[in-house]
Structure formats: C-alpha cells, structure tokens
Amino acid sequence: MDQPDTAKVATExxxxxxxGASVAVQKGATLLEACQQMGTExxxxxxxxxxxxxxxCRVCVVEVERNRTLVPxxxxxxxxxxxxxxxxxxxxxxxxxVLEFLGSSVDLSLAEDExxxxxxxxxxxxxxxxxxxxxxxxxxxxxxxxxxHHHVNGETAEGVHQPTKVDNTLYIRDYSRCIxxxxxxxxCGIDAQGTYAIAVAGRGFDARISTEMDLPxxxxxxxxxxxxxxxxxxxxxxxxSEWELRRxxxxxxxxxxxxxxxxxxxxxxxxxxxxxxxxxxxxxTSPQDHEVTSGHLCIKGRFGYDYVQNLGDVEQNSIxxxxxxxxxxxxx
Amino acid sequence: MxxxxxxxxxxxxxxxxxxxATGIPDSESHDRVRTDSNLRIFRTGRRSVxxxxxxxxxxxxxxxxxxxxxxxxxxxxxxxVLSVPPAEAWGVATFYSLISVDPSPPQVWHICDDIVCRRxxxxxxxxxxxxxxxxxxxxxxxxSPCLGQCDRTPAAYIQRAGKDDMVVVGPDTARLNxxxxxxxxxxxxxxxxxxxxxxxxxxxxxxxxxxxxPGSIDSYLAAGGYQAxxxxxxxxxxxxxxxxxxxxxxxxxGAAFPAWIKWETVANSPEPVxxxxxxxxxxxxxxxxxxxxxxxxxxxxxxxxxxxGFAIGARRGYLYIRGEYPLATKRLSRALQEARRQGLxxxxxxxxxxxxxxxxxxxxxxxxxxxxxxMNSIEGLRGEPRNKPPFPTVSGLxxxxxxxxxxxxxxxxxxxxTEGGDAFAQLGTAQSTGPKLxxxxxxxxxPGVYEVEFGATLGELIDLAGGLPDGLHLRAVLLxxxxxxxxxxxxxxxxxxxxxxxEAGVSLGSGVIMPFDxxxxxxxxxxxxAEFFRDETCGQCxxxxxxxxxxxxxxxxxxxxxxxxxxxxxxxxxxxxRDASICGLGxxxxxALRSALDLGLL
Ligand SMILES: Cc1cc2nc3c(=O)[nH]c(=O)nc-3n(C[C@H](O)[C@H](O)[C@H](O)COP(=O)(O)O)c2cc1C
Ligand code: SF4
Ligand code: SF4
Ligand code: SF4
Ligand code: FES
Ligand code: FES
Numbered sequence: 020m021d022q023p024d025t026a027k028v029a030t031e032x033x034x035x036x037x038x039g040a041s042v043a044v045q046k047g048a049t050l051l052e053a054c055q056q057m058g059t060e061x062x063x064x065x066x067x068x069x070x071x072x073x074x075x076c077r078v079c080v081v082e083v084e085r086n087r088t089l090v091p092x093x094x095x096x097x098x099x100x101x102x103x104x105x106x107x108x109x110x111x112x113x114x115x116x117v118l119e120f121l122g123s124s125v126d127l128s129l130a131e132d133e134x135x136x137x138x139x140x141x142x143x144x145x146x147x148x149x150x151x152x153x154x155x156x157x158x159x160x161x162x163x164x165x166x167x168h169h170h171v172n173g174e175t176a177e178g179v180h181q182p183t184k185v186d187n188t189l190y191i192r193d194y195s196r197c198i199x200x201x202x203x204x205x206x207c208g209i210d211a212q213g214t215y216a217i218a219v220a221g222r223g224f225d226a227r228i229s230t231e232m233d234l235p236x237x238x239x240x241x242x243x244x245x246x247x248x249x250x251x252x253x254x255x256x257x258x259x260s261e262w263e264l265r266r267x268x269x270x271x272x273x274x275x276x277x278x279x280x281x282x283x284x285x286x287x288x289x290x291x292x293x294x295x296x297x298x299x300x301x302x303x304t305s306p307q308d309h310e311v312t313s314g315h316l317c318i319k320g321r322f323g324y325d326y327v328q329n330l331g332d333v334e335q336n337s338i339x340x341x342x343x344x345x346x347x348x349x350x351x
Numbered sequence: 352m353x354x355x356x357x358x359x360x361x362x363x364x365x366x367x368x369x370x371x372a373t374g375i376p377d378s379e380s381h382d383r384v385r386t387d388s389n390l391r392i393f394r395t396g397r398r399s400v401x402x403x404x405x406x407x408x409x410x411x412x413x414x415x416x417x418x419x420x421x422x423x424x425x426x427x428x429x430x431x432v433l434s435v436p437p438a439e440a441w442g443v444a445t446f447y448s449l450i451s452v453d454p455s456p457p458q459v460w461h462i463c464d465d466i467v468c469r470r471x472x473x474x475x476x477x478x479x480x481x482x483x484x485x486x487x488x489x490x491x492x493x494x495s496p497c498l499g500q501c502d503r504t505p506a507a508y509i510q511r512a513g514k515d516d517m518v519v520v521g522p523d524t525a526r527l528n529x530x531x532x533x534x535x536x537x538x539x540x541x542x543x544x545x546x547x548x549x550x551x552x553x554x555x556x557x558x559x560x561x562x563x564x565p566g567s568i569d570s571y572l573a574a575g576g577y578q579a580x581x582x583x584x585x586x587x588x589x590x591x592x593x594x595x596x597x598x599x600x601x602x603x604x605g606a607a608f609p610a611w612i613k614w615e616t617v618a619n620s621p622e623p624v625x626x627x628x629x630x631x632x633x634x635x636x637x638x639x640x641x642x643x644x645x646x647x648x649x650x651x652x653x654x655x656x657x658x659x660g661f662a663i664g665a666r667r668g669y670l671y672i673r674g675e676y677p678l679a680t681k682r683l684s685r686a687l688q689e690a691r692r693q694g695l696x697x698x699x700x701x702x703x704x705x706x707x708x709x710x711x712x713x714x715x716x717x718x719x720x721x722x723x724x725x726m727n728s729i730e731g732l733r734g735e736p737r738n739k740p741p742f743p744t745v746s747g748l749x750x751x752x753x754x755x756x757x758x759x760x761x762x763x764x765x766x767x768x769t770e771g772g773d774a775f776a777q778l779g780t781a782q783s784t785g786p787k788l789x790x791x792x793x794x795x796x797x798p799g800v801y802e803v804e805f806g807a808t809l810g811e812l813i814d815l816a817g818g819l820p821d822g823l824h825l826r827a828v829l830l831x832x833x834x835x836x837x838x839x840x841x842x843x844x845x846x847x848x849x850x851x852x853x854e855a856g857v858s859l860g861s862g863v864i865m866p867f868d869x870x871x872x873x874x875x876x877x878x879x880x881a882e883f884f885r886d887e888t889c890g891q892c893x894x895x896x897x898x899x900x901x902x903x904x905x906x907x908x909x910x911x912x913x914x915x916x917x918x919x920x921x922x923x924x925x926x927x928x929r930d931a932s933i934c935g936l937g938x939x940x941x942x943a944l945r946s947a948l949d950l951g952l953l
Pocket of ligand 5: 066
C-alpha cells in the first residue's frame, strides 16, 4: 500500500448538508462540530470538549438520511454526502422525551441554565409522569442488586432521590441530582486525573456513581482534586462551602466576584478562578479553555484556599468562617 | 497512575482461587501500590485497558463459584493481581446478577418466573419457597428471568459454592431432586431423546443430537465429524468465504444480517490480529435452541468455529456462554480438550490451522448477548454496548476486526462447506436460505426445538409441536421472544421467512414461537416482559434507562386505573426509545407491549 500523504490527510474535507445548507468540514470532525461551524445549536449533556465522548445522554441526537435511528451528533463522524436534520419532528420528540425522562427522575433545579431553556424549546413536561417517588433511604440505592426490583404501581414516577452523601469536609455528593452523564468518571479516570476513584456501579435504573464498596470518599482512592466537581453539569458534586451556604440559604451569587490568578503552589502555572463571597473564597474553578489545565486542578489549587485566607489548616474552620461571614451580612 | 487498594486481605482459600483463575502466581501480587513502572496500559476507545484486565470476569466468576460470594478481600486481591482500579472492579462486579458482593449461603436457587415457567408451575413453586415450605438447606433463592429451559418447565439454576452448579427442570424442580448436571453420567436413569424430531431424516442441524455421544470425539468422528474442516482446508480461505456468500446464510441470533459480509470484511482487513466470537449468551426469553446444539453436539460448534477462524484469518476465538448453562459449558470444555488432544485444535494442530478457542462464562446479564456489550464483558469492562459505528468488523474485541456470530449461524457452516453454498441456497426461499431452528414453548403439547426448512408456516410449526393441549384454543402467539411481537391466529398461514415476517411488520428474532391460549392473562405476561427489560437494561443511555421504568409504570396503570392518554404515552416512549437508544435492547423493549395493545390483547 502507498504511504498516505499526511499533509493531504490532515486537510481532507467532507461535505455534509445540515438543515438544507451545505458545509465542508475536516475529515474526522463530528456532526456536532459541523453544526457548531454553521452556528447551529445542539443541546448536549454528557459531552465536554475535554473528555472522550461517551454518548449516553442522547439529547444531542440528529436525523441522518438513510439511518434507521437517530444518531448522537457529539460522537458521530461527519461522512461525505450526509444529509442531516437537526430540528425534525423525530429529533424534537426524542429530545423532549430525554429531557422529560431526566426531569421526572432527577432533581435538575441546579443544572446548567440551558437545561431549562431546552425544556421550554422542546415542550418537555416532566410533571406528566406524576409525582416523583419518595426518596430512598441513605445507602439503599447503593445496595440494590442487578436484575431485581420492587413491583411498581404507576402512581408515582420513580426517581433517584436520596440523601446527600456528606463524608468529608471538601465536597459533597448529592446523587439526587445525578443524570449519570459519566463526566465525573471520565475526569477522574483516563481523561484527566488518572485516579479512577469512582466508576458506574449497579445496572439499569439502579446504576449509580460509586467508589469501591460504596466507601466514603476519604477511605478510597480519591485524592480530592475536585476535577469531578468541575465537570458535573447538575450540581450533584459541590464544594462543601457552597453546599453549606445554600443549605443555610446564604448562597448569594449577586454578592460574589471571580478573580483570576495563577496557582502559587508549584511551577506548573494553573489558572485559578477564585469565587469569593464576603471576601471569603467559596469555591475554586479553572477555565476549561486554559491550555495548561483544561479546567482540571489538584487538591492544592482546588481546595488549598485556606492557605490563601490564612485560616490555618483545619478545613472545617473555613466553612464555619464562610458561614459566619455570610450570616453577618444577611441576617436571614 | 497509582492504584490504591484498601487494606482488606483475602483468605488463603481466596488467594488460591484467584491464582487458579488468573494463572498468575500469588507471589506476583503483593504490591500495595502499583505505579506506571510495573503497569502497562493501553487505550481502546474511551477507556483504558490494563493488559490483564480481560481476566477480571473469569476471576470474579471463579471466586463466586468456588467461595459463593466475592468479599472485599477477594476483590482487592483480584485488583492487585490484575492491576484494576478497585472502583472499576466494583462497577463490574455489581453489574452481574450472578455475582454476589454480600455474604451468601453456599446454595443460591435462581427460580425462573419468566413468561413460560410462570404459567407452568413456577409461581406455585415460588410461593412454597416464600412460605418456607420448601427450604433446601444452606440456601437462599431469588426469582430469575428465563433460563433457556422453556421446554421443560418450571426450571431453576442452582449455584453451589465449591461444587458444580446445576439446573433442575420439570417435575424434578418441584420435588427438589437435583438432576445430575451431566445427563449422560452413569446414574442409570434413561434419558428421553432431547428433541421431539429425533431420528427424522430431514434433520441437518439436529441430525447428531441424541445420536452421538457428546462426550466422545470418536463418536463425533464416526458420524462424519471434522470432514468439513478437512474440506475447508483443502478449499482454502477465500473459497470458504465464497461458499458462505453463495449460501446466502443470514444470522440466526436475531438481526438476520448476511454472514458473508462480516466474514469478507474481516478476511480482507489489513489488520493482522483478528478475532472470532461465538455468541452463546442465549438469554432471549423463550430461546433454547443453542443450548440443545451445545449440550448434545458440542463438537460441531467447535469444528464450525475452527472453520470460521480459518476462513477469516483469526488465531483466537472466544465462545461466550451464559452462566446458567453449566451442562453445555462442561461439555464444550471437554470437547475443546478432546479436539486439542486429537490435533484438531490449537496452535500446533495437525490440520495446519492455527486457531484456539477460549470459553467465557457470562454471569447473569441479558445485555451481554448484544455483540458490543459482549466484547466489553470479555475485556473486563461493564457490559455496556458501544455506539456503532465503528462496527465490530472494523473495531471489535480489543479494538481488532472481529466476526461475531450466533451458535446456530456457525453450525450451518459445516454443511455449507461440505455440500457447497449453492446446495445450501436451494433450501428455504430465495432470501431465507437453509434450515432453521424454532423454539416452541408455552401452550403446545410437545414443546421443544424443531428444525424445518425456511418457508414452513407458523401454523405448521405449532402443529409439529402437537398443537395446543386439549381444551385450549389459540388466542395469540409471541413471535421472537420478549423483544418480539404478538400476532393473532390470522397469521398462522404466514411462512416463517425473514421476508414474510418483515412484510407483516414482525420479526423472527431468535426463533421463538410461544402460543398462548384463551385463558391467558396478557396483563400479567406483559408486566413480566416490562420487568424483564427494566431489570436487564444496562442503564447507560437515558431513553432506555428511564424509558423502561416509565413503560412499566404506564402498564401498571393500564392494568389498574389508567390515566387519560396513557396509551399515547406508551407510543411516545416507544418512539423515543427506538430512535434515540444506543442498542437493540432499547429499540425493541416496547414492541411486545405495543403489539398487544394494538391487537386488543389487554
Ligand atoms: C439485547 C440484545 C441481546 C442479544 N442477545 C443475543 C444472544 O443471546 N445470542 C445471539 O446470538 N445474539 C444476540 N443478540 C444479537 C447480537 O447482537 C448479534 O447481532 C449476533 O450475535 C450476531 O450473530 P448472527 O449474525 O450470527 O446472528 C442480542 C442483541 C441484543 C440487542
Ligand atoms: S476529587 Fe478527584 S480523585 Fe476524587 S473522585 Fe473527584 S476527580 Fe476523582
Ligand atoms: S455526578 Fe455529576 S458529573 Fe457525575 S455522572 Fe452524575 S451528573 Fe454527571
Ligand atoms: S439501549 Fe438500553 S441496554 Fe442498550 S445501551 Fe442504552 S441503556 Fe443500555
Ligand atoms: S451529548 Fe451526545 S449523547 Fe450526550
Ligand atoms: S426457562 Fe422459564 S421461561 Fe424459559
């Protein structure tokens, strides 16, 4: 076989038609990238530029001529001559149902703002499945066995609601809000952190994100880099400080500011975004488009803000301090 | 990458078992932390695979069957030996219903309460277990989906720690007299011929069933065994593929895809490492044809796989068999040993064909019959289907070009090679060539596996099975299993061919024909089907993970107190599941329910 001409391969283009308009994209580009190139918005939940696509949420589906089923735009490669509809009746129906399925089983109240917009755009009505089932007891969902479940009567719509897992001082896991997008698993594993502290366990509707043996985070492999928090789209994973403030009804985005800085712990040069409320750091993020971090940090950058605040090394202090400061300002 | 393990230690027994299952000496497994320096990692697709990862399922399965459950100490030990992150191993262990991560008594009874058994004694049996009237010593029990024994109901599969697991069927189940796991063992009990058509001259796929000793390669050779492999080697690879193309053989696992297209793609692949997989997961409710082939003619499966491996240029084949088939597993393992001993299989085979076969036992997951889920399962990942494309012929097992075929599909290759593809194509119809096995169970006098040429009608098959028991008449037939659809008696004259089925808007699926009589409570049957899909979905994609639950809920309301619009809701759910789910499970989960509603069965 001839050696492929690498220069030629790199620039090889394919022509696709999206909603009637023709567009040329680089070979190997996904339909999502083709749509973005045209300015066509496609909703996505489990897709993140910095992570390998898992294509599980299916909210990004589009219709491709001569394909029996819809295809996920986030991971389907564009092929020459493809004719794609991004807003057909079938596409709108599947997106509506996916959003209803999630909305009727998961607490989406802290999900990224677009989710609400999409619900409206596609006419999703999660309430039509009836009231959500009572929350499971702590640990009950984690103990469910694959292949078995209790009989249902259809009066309520079964949900994933359960008590929040609060097992360390740095961050909490509220799996009532988990849409099982696999982003945290990927960020913890091959795509960023390489720690593999969490994975999907169980099967079917009882599938869940779990540590080994459902151990508390600190007893397993977790190194508290917080990268999973950084990618979670629904607020299921949250800084303990943010969670405490929200619980006390003292979380106040209006009173917050974000300062960009470079982490001073080591020489890598990670960009940090310090979110402050009442002059206290309440959470730390890193910009996803930053070439060093891609949004990912380590424990020192993510949680080491005690050091910045000179509050000593007992993290519990920082949360109490933050709460006290917020209380002093707003006597709710 | 550092892997971190908890301090839990295995017992001496667990150590021994893990060593045996993995073949890795215990002395190599003591490191508490593994680092890049003692770990090789390569990437396939979106996941990383550690080089020993493919031993994870065999390790879990062996600990489960020897010890009866997988303790934290055993799990950690497996993780250390295989360099698997504990959270991921936990994710895999908790995916399979036959693996217990909680302490468990030595015997676990899995009692089938699926569509056929529940109408033939299983519910009474379960009542007696529930009330404590039946209580085998040192045991617990759990309801099970179809065990592939629908012709001899009710059925139970029994895991026994440290002993051979076994299946009990029919009246034996109720009497709790376990049949020996080996029906040919010298317990003096005469065995009925395993197939109702035994001895009939037209049989091809079933001709050796009951006629040869499944434990003896001499018996197989005396019945003409291994002549096909000899012929294949004489013809050469390309000719074998050409004959399969001429034969028109289409897949018998459910999707009816032409076999030659897969074979040719892999045979012509530039990638030197290729794999063959024989899909013996057979978990579609109502299906038991592959079990009969494997139990009573295991050598033909081995020979057919060898020919296929030869034709596509694979050096290794995997036979993935459901865990609930202990007898078939035992006989196949013995057949592999015998074939190796006789120089008919393995690297240095006298035939000159460098091909060997490994058996992998599933551990209780219907979804692992889906071809890409099966590959993930072999690789030691959760049995979650992959998005296609890429198709397995391009990137399959371990990312290599792979042919995967059903047991029955492969067994047809023997006649194709010896008689020629054209002769094979003479059987059946133009688009559905060859012989076909159908699984008859439910309301028929003589349930069992029946072989006919494609083209026999639905009514003829039911007549072959003796028709309905006296006093009963036919109300509906479930065609194709839980993933299939109900049809009414007006389709009795429909020829059972791929084309006629597709014209009628139904599917032959895996060959299930399950008649129901006038007394059937279809609400009950449909509920069991809905429960099945909810239990068996992998849970990966939203339309299916939640859709199967919403279907079950809507059906529960339909049976008691429907809300206005519930039937439309079911149609809406079905449409989204067909359109947006990743795999065939989601695509087909609502078909039976919708067909029953359309036909007024509920
Ligand atoms: C949920 C699901 C379960 C399946 N189970 C089986 C099975 O148990 N055995 C089988 O041969 N094919 C099964 N299939 C079909 C396989 O994906 C695949 O099409 C088949 O093994 C290909 O072999 P064939 O072409 O010889 O039929 C299943 C498919 C789905 C979607
Ligand atoms: S904090 Fe870091 S190590 Fe811990 S689970 Fe999240 S991503 Fe993994
Ligand atoms: S916790 Fe968040 S990131 Fe992880 S799967 Fe759930 S929703 Fe996705
Ligand atoms: S359709 Fe169902 S079984 Fe298939 S991948 Fe999706 S969730 Fe899993
Ligand atoms: S964004 Fe494409 S499937 Fe989730
Ligand atoms: S074995 Fe019970 S229904 Fe098939």
